[in-house]
Amino acid sequence: MYKSPRGTSDILPENQMYWRILNKNIEKISLEFAYERIDTPIIEDANLFVRGIGELTDIVEKETYTFKDRGDNLLTLRPEGTAPICRAYLQHGMQNSTQPTRLYYVLPNFRYERPQSGRYRQHHQFGAENIGESDPYIDCEIIEYAWRFLQSVGLSMLNLEINSIGDKKCRPKYITDLKEYYNSQSNNLCKDCTRRLNNNTLRLLDCKNSDCQEIISKAPNNLDYLCNECKAHWQLLLLYLKDIKLPYKINSRLVRGFDYYTRTVFEISSKSNSSPIAIAGGGRYDGLIQELGGPETPGIGFGIGIERVILELKNQKVSIPKNNKNKVVIASIGVESRHISMHISSILRKNGITTIVGPSSKNLRRQLKYASSINSTHVIIIGDEEIQKNTLIIKNLTSGVQNIIPNISDEIIKILK
Numbered sequence: 001m002y003k004s005p006r007g008t009s010d011i012l013p014e015n016q017m018y019w020r021i022l023n024k025n026i027e028k029i030s031l032e033f034a035y036e037r038i039d040t041p042i043i044e045d046a047n048l049f050v051r052g053i054g055e056l057t058d059i060v061e062k063e064t065y066t067f068k069d070r071g072d073n074l075l076t077l078r079p080e081g082t083a084p085i086c087r088a089y090l091q092h093g094m095q096n097s098t099q100p101t102r103l104y105y106v107l108p109n110f111r112y113e114r115p116q117s118g119r120y121r122q123h124h125q126f127g128a129e130n131i132g133e134s135d136p137y138i139d140c141e142i143i144e145y146a147w148r149f150l151q152s153v154g155l156s157m158l159n160l161e162i163n164s165i166g167d168k169k170c171r172p173k174y175i176t177d178l179k180e181y182y183n184s185q186s187n188n189l190c191k192d193c194t195r196r197l198n199n200n201t202l203r204l205l206d207c208k209n210s211d212c213q214e215i216i217s218k219a220p221n222n223l224d225y226l227c228n229e230c231k232a233h234w235q236l237l238l239l240y241l242k243d244i245k246l247p248y249k250i251n252s253r254l255v256r257g258f259d260y261y262t263r264t265v266f267e268i269s270s271k272s273n274s275s276p277i278a279i280a281g282g283g284r285y286d287g288l289i290q291e292l293g294g295p296e297t298p299g300i301g302f303g304i305g306i307e308r309v310i311l312e313l314k315n316q317k318v319s320i321p322k323n324n325k326n327k328v329v330i331a332s333i334g335v336e337s338r339h340i341s342m343h344i345s346s347i348l349r350k351n352g353i354t355t356i357v358g359p360s361s362k363n364l365r366r367q368l369k370y371a372s373s374i375n376s377t378h379v380i381i382i383g384d385e386e387i388q389k390n391t392l393i394i395k396n397l398t399s400g401v402q403n404i405i406p407n408i409s410d411e412i413i414k415i416l417k
């Protein structure tokens with residue numbers, strides 16, 4: 001027997017209601033914030049991610065699905081959303097239209113990671129990017145957009161953490177000091193931290209190893225290192241968040257896994273669990289477009305893990321409205337009755353009523369049983385007597401009420417609608 005590859009899953013019909021509600025709200029909230037949808041290919045030039053994420057990050061080193069196609073092109077299944085959007089932005093000359101550009105996407109990402117709860121090798125991401133504006137009102141807009149979406153689907157107990165990690169002017173000094181501090185602690189570091197110390201120093205601050213927590217708590221604080229421009233940007237962002245009454249927590253240890261982030265970084269997690277899971281994360285990436293060969297262009301975005309949102313909706317026992325539209329089964333007895341059934345079913349569907357013709361191999365009693373087993377709301381019965389009088393029986397399975405009505409489409413539709 002074949003199984004879906006490790007770390008991937010089928011989205012079965014009984015779970016589709018979550019996806020429906022999420023997609024509906026993604027569209028609704030994106031429209032409110034005036035972001036337009038973009039879809040990019042699942043495969044990209046492998047170098048896009050080497051340039052865009054950083055050669056020495058965990059993702060590019062160990063987690064991408066990279067392969068040569070039959071034409072010898074080195075391709076990567078997209079591991080994250082931002083670099084492909086920036087590639088598309090440049091490729092289609094979006095910088096030449098009115099700025100900033102506001103884009104959102106819902107696409108699968110692929111990472112070869114150890115699968116665990118809420119983390120898959122193929123996972124789906126709702127993301128948004130705002131490219132072309134560096135003013136912090138945009139940072140506030142992006143954070144509010146992510147927050148509003150999570151609230152719109154029914155999540156509560158959310159926690160927003162923010163930080164500023166500086167820019168290419170002030171960050172080098174911080175990283176130098178951080179490295180120096182960590183070198184003085186090198187005997188007590190975990191294996192991951194030792195490995196990252198020289199080429200991904202910022203990431204040491206979000207090590208989850210319990211032995212590293214005390215070292216982290218005593219590390220130099222990056223907010224003390226911000227240059228005047230970064231400090232002004234940061235303080236204005238905090239004021240804007242106050243303007244929209246969005247509660248936040250400053251976490252000076254919050255960093256992101258990619259090299260291209262500058263200034264604002266943020267994360268939204270849920271407080272419903274003892275160990276909070278991050279549901280949304282994002283930040284500013286003013287250096288990325290240039291890294292990809294474009295002009296110096298500011299940008300900021302977020303990514304929300306759809307599977308994590310669904311996990312959290314289940315955790316918080318959020319009730320998702322079921323599709324409670326009428327569903328009709330037409331039970332027929334005999335050949336002529338079946339012809340009438342086919343005719344009526346076609347008309348009902350054209351009028352937006354979900355209609356199933358009952359299984360012809362079963363007798364009337366079994367067709368009724370079938371109707372209730374698939375949760376239909378009504379059954380239409382066409383027996384010999386009904387054919388003769390040109391009527392039909394319509395039974396409401398919820399109330400048990402049964403009526404005989406003339407076989408006229410308008411009459412049937414009136415009752416079912």
Ligand SMILES: [Zn+2]
Pocket residue numbers: 189190191192193207208209212
């Ligand atoms: Zn560590």
Ligand SMILES: [Zn+2]
Pocket residue numbers: 166167168169170171226227228229230231
């Ligand atoms: Zn700075």
